[in-house]
Each structure stands twice: as C-alpha cells, then as structure tokens.
Amino acid sequence: MTWSGRRVLVTGADGFIGSHLTEALVEAGAAVRAVCFYNSQGSLGWLDTIEPDVRAALDVRLGDIRDARFVEESCRGMEVVFHLAALISIPHSYQAPESFVDTNVRGTLNVLEAVRRARCARLVHTSTSEVYGTPETIPIRESHPLRGQSPYSATKIAADKLCEAFRCTYDVPVVILRPFNTFGPRQSARAVIPTILLQLLRQAPHITLGNLEPRRDLTFVSDTVAGFVAAGTAAGIEGETIHLGTGRAESVRDIVAAAQRVCQHEANVVVCPERIRPRHSEVMVLQSDPSRATDLLGWQAKVSLDEGLRRTAEWLRAHLDRFPVDYAI
Template sequence: MTSAPLAAVTGAEGFIGSHLTETLVASGHRVRAMAQYNSFSSYGWLETLAPDVLEHVEIVLGDVRDPGSVRGLMEGADCVYHLAALIAIPYSYQAPHSYVDTNVTGTLNVLEAARSLGTPRLVHTSTSETYGTAQTVPITEDHPINTQSPYAASKAGGDRLADSYHASFGTPVVTLRPFNTFGPRQSMRAVIPTVIGQVAAGERTITLGDLRPTRDFTYVKDTARAFLAVGTGPAEQVVGRTFNAGTGGEISVGDLVALIGKVMDTALDVREDTERLRPAASEVMRLVADASRLTAATGWRPGHTLEEGLAHTVEFFRDPANLARYKTGIYNI
C-alpha cells in the first residue's frame, strides 16, 4: 500500500495555514505543520481543528528564521507550502528588521533546505501588496512590482529569492500571489474581521482607516484550494511560475462596510481613525486580480461569492467562543 503524500506547511498555525492544513488532509495528505515556537506550547488555530483532521497532522514547534528548524520540518516532504510570514502592514513601519528576518531570511532558509534535500516541490507565498496601487487593471503577473511598505518590500525580496533559486539551481518553486483573503480565523489587523468583530461585540459605530481603497477579496477556502492546485498540478504547468489568486472583482472599503451591515442586518455608522491611516504614499489604493493564468494552468476558480464568504465569516464571529479570542475594542496592528 502506498502511503499518503506528506505535505509540510510553515505558518500552519495561522489563518490561511490552518485552512490549508484542513484542505490538504481532506485531499488525502499527511501534514507536518510548523507552528512558531513559543513557551506556551500554543499551536494557534491548529488547536481548533477537528480530531479527525488532527489525526493526520504532526505539529512541530519551530521558526523559519532557524535553518535547523526548517530542515527538520522539510525532510521527507513531497511538497512544502511556505506560508510563515510577518504580515501586518502597520507593524512593518515599526519593526522593519523583523520583517526582513522572517520574510526574506526565513524564505532563504526554506529555499536552501529545498535545494539541499531535493524537495520535489516548494510553494512559496507572495502577496498582491507587492504590486502596489494598480497601474493597469486587472492586475496580471506581469504588472510592475511597486513596494509601498516595508512589508511589501520584504515579501518581494522573498519572491526574488524564489525566482533566483529556480533559475540558478533548478529548485522546483512555484509562487502563489493571493489577493486579499478573508474568512474565519483571520486576525483583527484586517478590515473584514475588524468590522464584523466590532458589530458582533455590539458596536454600531465602526472605527476604520481610509474608506476609499478597493480590494479583491477571496474567501479563505478558495485561497486554500489555490495552494493545493499549484502544489499538486502538473510540474510542466506550474513550476518556475508565479500565479495570482483572486476573484477579479473589487469593492471599496466603504462599500464593503455597507455590505457587511446588510449581511448582519445592522445599520452601521463609520468613523475614520487617523491612527489607522497609512502614510499617504504607502496606501495601496486599488487591487484587482487577473487570475486567468492560474485557471489555465490548474483549472482553479473561486467557489464563493463575496456575500457567501461574508456570511460564513459572520457565523464564525457570532459564536461567543470564537469572538472571545479577539480584542475588538482596540486597534490591532
């Protein structure tokens, strides 16, 4: 009997990583999941997964900034999904060195381990923020890179390393560039959980930053399927390439708040908080994806509308046990 393929996931304890872990198990994989080492032995969102999922998951504590941790995670893996990253844009203004350590050096450690171990496939995670404000729409993978925050710059650095390892050493890397993913388990640093969390906690005056930017919001289950698609698709179709994952639709933050109010059947009053505004030249005003390359290579398409995804997210936050995990009354950076 052939054993199930082994997938290794960095950043598995996080929002997208925990959903990807579920998706991998559902598709027949064993998963070795790295959660960042901490003295509480916390496994993050992995602790909330169903027992029938966790029986196929080996959880290890480690850190992508440590080459030994990374190599131990990746030994014997058929595919490695590299999601570990510092992701909050506001905090990147305060701690840019930390972002380089994790998002650049951490990625280098993953690439070096893949090169040394002969890992059959490595899926590297990028971000739509590397494009900056859209110069042409929809945004294809050939759009210029314009990093408007230290976070975006650190992710672009990791992307360039991934490209260079494929070109220099033949490392079988594929890069997935998700646009704005949302859904259950997302942190309050993102706009959708910020709004839904405040409403679920009883607030009717919502505090946000700039309401003008537009984003292409993709439900997390669809993003997880995009990772699986490039991790298991034919090598000749995906290896050495970068793929956008998004819906092709866009909505402004202001219109999004109104839609959330509709889904939650609640009238909302929005107040702008200057503390939540990005520096003027750092704000990305428009992002909307062209994911046709991913569809052509793998057949992936989003399976949820924005309203459907919001309804699932609202259901999650309305569960008192879930809401209790969040600090809805402060600005989470």
C-alpha cells in the same frame, strides 16, 4: 494525482490560511508535517481548534523559520512544501521592519535552501498582491512591475526574487502563488473585514475604520486553499507566478455596506486618523486578472463576497469571546 500518503510540509500551519490548508491536505489523505511558531505555552495557534482526529494525524514541529537548521530538518523527506509562514501586518512593518526582513526574507531563504538540499518535488511559495503597490494598470497581470510601498511589501518582493533566483540558479521546483486579499474564519481581528464585522456584531453605534476608499480583490479562504492544493499538484508549472483572486475589487465603503446587510445592523462610520496609512504607502486598488490560475490550475473563486461575509460573521458570532473588544475600535 492523488494526495494519499504524500509527505507534505506546511509552514505557518498555525496561522489563518495555513490552518485551513493543513486541514484540507489531511482530509485529502496527505501525511502532513505542520510547522508552527515556537512559543513557551506550546500553543499551536488555530491548529488547537481543529477536529481532534485531524490534529492527531499531524506531525507537528514547533520552531522558527529564521533558524536554518530547524527548517532543514523539517523539510527532510518531504515531497511538497507549502511555505506560508511570514509576518504579515503592514502597520506593524512600519514599526519593526527588521523583524520582517528576518522572517520574510531570511526565513524564505532558509526554506529555499532546505528544499534544494532535500530535493523536494515542489515548493509552493506564498507571495501577496501587495508586491504591486498602487498599480499602473488594472486588472493586474502577473507581469506588472513590482513596487514596495511598505516594508512588508518590500520583504515579500525580496522573498519572491529569491525564489526566482533559486529557480534560475539551482532549478529549484518553486511555484509562486500570489493571493489577493483573503478573508474568512480565523483571520486576524486586525484585518479590515473582521474589524468591520466584529463592530457590527457587537451592535456598535458607530464603527471606527481607516481610509474607506482603497479597493481590494477579496477571496474567501476556502477558495484560496483550493488554489494552493491545485498548485501542489498541477503538472509543469515550476517557475510560474500565479494570482489567486476574483477579478473584482470592492472599496472598504462597499464592504461596510455588504457587512451591514449580512449582520442586519446599521452604524455610521467614523474615520480614525490613527488607522490612516502614510499617503504614499497606502495601495489604492488591488484587482487581479486571475486568468492564469484558470489556465494553469483549472482554478477560479466560487464563493461570493456576501456568502463569504455571511460565513465569516457566523463564525465570529460563535467565537466573540476570542476577540478582545479593543481590537475592534
């Protein structure tokens, strides 16, 4: 199937993964409507930084996914909807769980209702590996039980369950993609990889981090985007939940070592108590079994951790002025 001329909506198009996905869909020939979070500056987030010809091709809608009427109007006439908008910071979810429920649960309900009414051909909903909590078995398969170890995770579980319910009840053609940790250019500086790289690139004598032991399955953003694009077109996958991950897991300590090689700067690590999460909330390992993605989407991750870190460091080096120094300490 070709994307040429297909009417596609991306929520969270202003964000890290959403902006890369939006670019990829325009480049593939789709007619893309980009839903960006309304703000009084008229900022389109990362879409303000993309190539002008790609930006000019977009039908931009500024709004809020908590607003059912806005979401319904945005979905009207769309064939494929990619739903990525969410509040994603786990530490912030400890402080503001109500806004996570409003955005991640209510917002997803609005998208499901709108897709149902507009009779869209496919909804690709974005879940997260955080829904598993610390797993009972690794690698994690899609059938593993879910456990909300943070308000963020609990709201993403609720959103996934609404997708399941709308599939069972109304036959909404939804596919749940479950990315493991994604990294690359444009990721929030609060995430662990930009936090490490920014400190190394600024030649910090020591780098400040939280717990060094948790292990994560790290996918470079171009691979994650390729998985989304495939999930928008693959035949017969309605109702499926599919992992996007590499099948490997690296500890924060391993990531620091790889980042030091890439940045050619050595620094001692200082563990900062404020960055340590509550003991039962920290998820100690997330390692995917990505074989369903290979079977159903013909997808597998291609970019190695070192190559992804090199590309991310190169981008951060060119955009250091965008990241206030205190983000990194």
